[in-house]
Amino acid sequence: MIENVYQHFRKEEQPFIDNVIGWIRSVEDQYTPYLTNFLDPRQLHIVKTIVGKNNEINIHSFGGYEAAERVRAFICPTYFTPKQEDFEITIFEIRYPVKFASLSHGKVLGTLLSTGLKRDYFGDIISDGTRWQVFVENSTKGYIEQQVISIGKVAVRMEEKNYTEILLPIDNWMIESQTVSSMRLDTLVSSVFKISRQRAKQMIESGKVKLNWVELNRPDFEIGLLDIVSVRGYGRLQVQEIEGKTKKDKWRLQLGVLHK
Template sequence: MSSIYQHFRKDEKEFVDAVLQWKQSVRDQYAPMLTDFLDPRQQFIVQSLIGGQDDINLHFYPFESSIERRRAVICPDYFVPQEEDFKVKTYEIDYPVKFVTIQHPEVLGSLMSIGLKREKFGDIIKNDSRVQLYLAEEISEYVKMELQQIGKTKIKLKQILKSDRISSEEVWNEKTTTVSSLRLDVLLSSIYNISRQKAQALINGGVVKVNWKLVENTSFELQEGDVISARGYGRSKVLAVEGRTKKEKWRISVGVLK
């Protein structure tokens, strides 16, 4: 079992254990199970541990490539999940758009302030003045009842159809680069075209997060699926670690938010 853990970080052991239990439960009960919303790194771990199994299938939803957080159905090979099996509802925020502007952090803060766990809601999508969010069906009525305002603005949530979903304003540029190591400071330097000293100053200054968690260790090693954010520089994500070059450098594929 220890051979499995060596592929992941120490602080991911609890999540790895949970995924292994999910897999065993699906095998034992021969029935599908539904996860909470998973961030891209968690999806990568689930895919690594379950994807490609002969007797177990793995499906993520929402399907749109621009979506970051998804729910997963882990199921025996006989089961083909339909959209309703993922139990995801989409809501649009109704607010006086002519008088106020609502930003992503305000929506996130308001959802957390009503006691919601982050894994119970997915992406918050903003496009021009429209704002939509993905909620787990089991808490959607509670949120609809409790979320009456964002900041000082009175709001209402209205459920929408899939055909009414908007796409994010965010545009990811994909690029391939080579780096001497997968250290956080090295990748920050390469991705944002800044000096390594500047990258280290950002990390030490407490303005860099990996997978939405503050990281102040410059030698923190990145892996596939990691989402990086650096204040003032935006977000990026490690799409793939493609292996070593002849000069022993790492070739990686990254997505950078415009």
Template structure:
């Protein structure tokens, strides 16, 4: 791979970029499709950026179980190949729990799955319609998810493998917002999104309460890039979706998607 490619991305992303090249070469050399685990939005952006415009001898496809999926599996394949849904080896799971007496949340489900020892790349989006909960996983993990996940927090649950025809229509609480920011520093984006001081944002970051692409980042000056997903504990999530330009005062106009944590009933 041309070393000039790496200068456009973060140094810590180099291993993943090299892996993209390996996947492509494997698909071409072995003349067969290569299927990844679930990739996050930033990783998918890297795939699209690195591969660019492709010739007829090679293509790639992506799918995460439904059209709006954030996390998706990618198939790298020779030009002759056109994937079907089954080729992505996805399984939809539904979480059964006593809805009259308990409440689940995205954070509780995510924490339970990760703490069970499952790598984040083994399952995709966690979706809800407001009361029912489902998630997508890699098909060969079906027995693990259905047999090993029996509690989420203190709530007894049962995980069932169901048909992808029964996927929920997710309730969409994401909001598109436009912000003016002085830089792409992590503390700046967190502060301006959640309307808190830069010092408060810095304290949250250094206190290990902020993740970028599901990895804790403790450097306030970390540079946020396109499609990065930021999670701020007890505040919510924000994704940088577009850079719209720069003002005369040299502030950047950006478009973000925000998912703000709503207080529970009775809390302030």
């Protein structure tokens, strides 16, 4: 059974798949819900695929706001329907001297990770251009308040907010259709951001490209459904739909693209 699951995904994803199978078995054996850490869109896709058409288990997901990319998921028996507060997510706004300093997604994330907590404990980081908010697991909020007192050289304070005070992010994803010769990372980066294949390869090898928020330096890596690719200085792309191949054996894709 496990081998059959593995064949649908990447070798690198096998440890996560093992975790998912363990979560499902725990729900089945104990008949109680299991709440995950924050998952990226690709991980949520894996969870949903493995659960499949199991009529005894449901999946509910929430990331703090409706359009969240990173979400916590309940794998649960059909009797359980979680409420918003059951997902145990805290919203922090980063208070800092706006007139004298500026923040960026990379700086905020780098500071959060420097606390020693894994990326799994943090959800989306959003901004309206000036203000910044971050979604975290409830269990970490006291620790984060104590640890995050500066971002770079900027003094900051983490202030808890209510759901009614969530910012309206300025991110504006555009939906684009692309036809590409392969699903290689360098091919997609080159095609979407209109740069040469060689330039795309150099950027990937020099650590300027991330896949699902993790640095990836393999130009030949095969991108899959719901992967998010971040390219420093250019923006982000997400494979939202793989429509199949053309008569010339090229891939037809629907992509979400966020230009910087």
